[in-house]
Amino acid sequence: MDALTRAGFAPTSFESGAAPNGPFDLAVIDCERGDVPATALYAALRADDVPVLLLIGADGDLPIGLGASSDDLALKPMPPEALVFRLQALLIRTGGHLPTESGAWASSESxxxxxxxxxxxxxxxxxxxxxxxxxxxxxxxxxxxxxxxxxxxxxxxxxxxxxxxxxxxxxxxxxxxxxxxxxxxxxxxxxxxxxxxxxxxxxxxxxxxxxxxxxxxxxxxxxxxxxxxxxxxxxxxxxxxxxxxxxxxxxxxxxxxxxxxxxxxxxxxxxxxxxxxxxxxxxxxxxxxxxxxxxxxxxxxxxxxxxxxxxxxxxxxxxxxxxxxxxxxxxxxxxxxxxxxxxxxxxxxxxxxxxxxQPDGPQETAPEMTARRWWTGFGTRASSA
Ligand SMILES: Nc1ncnc2c1ncn2[C@@H]1O[C@H](COP(=O)(O)OP(=O)(O)OP(=O)(O)O)[C@@H](O)[C@H]1O
Ligand SMILES: [Mg+2]
Structure with a gap:
């Protein structure tokens, strides 16, 4: 929530099953949170055409009833900076505008x-x-x-x-x-x-x-x-x-x-x-x-x-x-x-x-690969290099 606020978003969170009062530009659902009836919340958001990012656990399982092909999925754990970028990307892709630093939403009909x-x-x-x-x-x-x-x-x-x-x-x-x-x-x-x-x-x-x-x-x-x-x-x-x-x-x-x-x-x-x-x-x-x-x-x-x-x-x-x-x-x-x-x-x-x-043309052959995660430990902070 802090990282989102710093990036100019105005986040609201719902811990209980109370129907949220929109309108919302984006939603994030943590699929591992058992205390929220995620399916009902999800259906309400989808009915309003709100782009949804579903956070899923390491097993990659989606709760039944969630996840249309248009939804974005993200694996937990997700660092706060990555969540911010991810939501900015989702906003841009769905034709929205990024929040400005002042916290106001940049908008222009044209x-x-x-x-x-x-x-x-x-x-x-x-x-x-x-x-x-x-x-x-x-x-x-x-x-x-x-x-x-x-x-x-x-x-x-x-x-x-x-x-x-x-x-x-x-x-x-x-x-x-x-x-x-x-x-x-x-x-x-x-x-x-x-x-x-x-x-x-x-x-x-x-x-x-x-x-x-x-x-x-x-x-x-x-x-x-x-x-x-x-x-x-x-x-x-x-x-x-x-x-x-x-x-x-x-x-x-x-x-x-x-x-x-x-x-x-x-x-x-x-x-x-x-x-x-x-x-x-x-x-x-x-x-x-x-x-x-x-x-x-x-x-x-x-x-x-x-x-x-x-x-x-x-x-x-x-x-x-x-x-x-x-x-x-x-x-x-x-x-x-x-x-x-x-x-x-x-x-x-x-x-x-x-x-x-020629995207379907002959591509250079590459060796069979498994990622050797030798960089693990450098951290994944998305700050300036
Ligand atoms: N394959 C190559 N062979 C020889 N010189 C190269 C080659 N690729 C790039 N250079 C030279 O290396 C220098 C840096 O290249 P370039 O400016 O394209 O890098 P860049 O990644 O855009 O740099 P910057 O991050 O500063 O924008 C240039 O002088 C360029 O001419
Ligand atoms: Mg350059």
């Missing part, structure tokens, strides 16, 4: 009414650790996807305050989301978002950035990013999101609404450990099923089988280290796949893009 039909496929490129190659993968995969599909592809720079894909990809700078941050949500229209898009002439890739001035970054709210992403998926077949390394609210919101998360890992103990910690959190948040592991600079360091086994997930794709070539390309504002199309790194990055463009 946002809730925004159509989500014709959804584009959103892929977040993420790593909890900086410098592992997220931006390199994001930029090149976006360009490769555009080349492979000729569909509308948007590269979305959500590394607010730090990242700037326009520094490594030569596009004419127009506006960033920070320029919309002073306008009320009613003015976050299709036209306004369209004005914040630049086109990379050589590839036809469309690019949207948060802005360029770190001093403005605090003004880019979670709601603005989510509204931009909602717009983006309505107007593009694919949206590739370059994320900030870490577990801030903006990043967690981006991850929660992505169809896929490409977790970029380098074959080093530090990156591997951080990634394993992220996967623990992802499992708690119900996001683990959408994570694919991409090993960057795969030819140096820890072997792939050991990495897959430590993460408990197969390696979906690998990218070789190109020596200085990736840096040379970036310094010239070119994607490495077009600057050095015959290098192995270009093949590798195209293969990463094919995970998206």
């Amino acid at each position: 946002l809730t009414a925004a159509s989500v039909a014709g959804e584009g496929h959103v892929v977040s490129i993420f790593a909890p650790k900086g410098g592992v190659g997220k931006t390199t993968v994001a930029v090149n995969v976006a360009v490769a996807l555009r080349q492979q599909t000729r569909a509308e592809v948007l590269l979305f720079d959500a590394d607010v305050g730090v990242g700037n894909v326009t520094a490594v990809l030569d596009v004419p700078y127009r506006l960033g989301l920070a320029d919309l941050s002073d306008s009320p949500p009613e003015e976050w229209t299709d036209t306004a978002f369209e004005h914040a898009v630049s086109t990379h002439t050589a590839s036809g890739l469309r690019v949207m950035t948060w802005g360029t001035d770190p001093a403005e970054s605090e003004r880019v709210s979670v709601d603005l990013l989510l509204a931009a992403l909602r717009w983006a998926r309505n107007h593009h077949s694919y949206v590739i999101v370059d994320n900030h390394p870490g577990y801030d609210d903006r990043t967690m919101a981006m991850l929660a609404v992505s169809n896929e998360i490409f977790l970029v890992v380098t074959p080093e103990v530090g990156a591997l450990r951080n990634s394993a910690q992220f996967l623990v959190l992802a499992r708690e948040l119900g996001l683990a099923s959408v994570v694919k592991v991409i090993v960057n600079r795969a030819n140096h360091g820890i072997g792939l089988e050991a990495m897959a086994s430590a993460l408990g997930l197969p390696i979906a794709a690998t990218v070789v280290s190109s020596g200085p070539k990736a840096v040379i390309a970036m310094n010239e504002g070119m994607p490495v796949i077009t600057k050095f199309p015959r290098e192995k790194i270009a093949d590798d990055l195209h293969r990463v893009a094919r995970l998206i463009s």
Whole structure:
């Protein structure tokens, strides 16, 4: 309850079977609490279309009568921070808004009414650790996807305050989301978002950035990013999101609404450990099923089988280290796949893009895996890394 209150929620708890007085935006039912007639409570909430998160015990059993396919399930024990993220994700997925820090509910008719039909496929490129190659993968995969599909592809720079894909990809700078941050949500229209898009002439890739001035970054709210992403998926077949390394609210919101998360890992103990910690959190948040592991600079360091086994997930794709070539390309504002199309790194990055463009195509085979939980003991706190 404390963690939820700190995150701006206004939680109410029911210890007895008394019918709760709504309306509610979300509900959590602890299925192990025998003192609450959970089925009646559940039926009442479902009748009001309240999204429900069911907390279940380690045996994974659901009480009879509970659990529609649309419900979220979470295994106990669940750390308070994880519950907060999980509920934020549930809110976002069901079209709601996050509570603001003041405790008031952010709401805007224009946002809730925004159509989500014709959804584009959103892929977040993420790593909890900086410098592992997220931006390199994001930029090149976006360009490769555009080349492979000729569909509308948007590269979305959500590394607010730090990242700037326009520094490594030569596009004419127009506006960033920070320029919309002073306008009320009613003015976050299709036209306004369209004005914040630049086109990379050589590839036809469309690019949207948060802005360029770190001093403005605090003004880019979670709601603005989510509204931009909602717009983006309505107007593009694919949206590739370059994320900030870490577990801030903006990043967690981006991850929660992505169809896929490409977790970029380098074959080093530090990156591997951080990634394993992220996967623990992802499992708690119900996001683990959408994570694919991409090993960057795969030819140096820890072997792939050991990495897959430590993460408990197969390696979906690998990218070789190109020596200085990736840096040379970036310094010239070119994607490495077009600057050095015959290098192995270009093949590798195209293969990463094919995970998206041909999801049913042949996948790299991965060794049979059981997670060796060697990271147990690092804790699962969701605070900033
Ligand atoms: N496979 C590779 N081969 C050679 N150089 C690479 C490779 N991948 C990334 N680099 C270089 O490593 C540096 C860091 O890469 P990049 O900026 O993509 O990482 P990042 O994860 O986005 O970093 P940050 O967390 O700071 O946003 C860059 O100079 C990039 O050119
Ligand atoms: Mg980056």
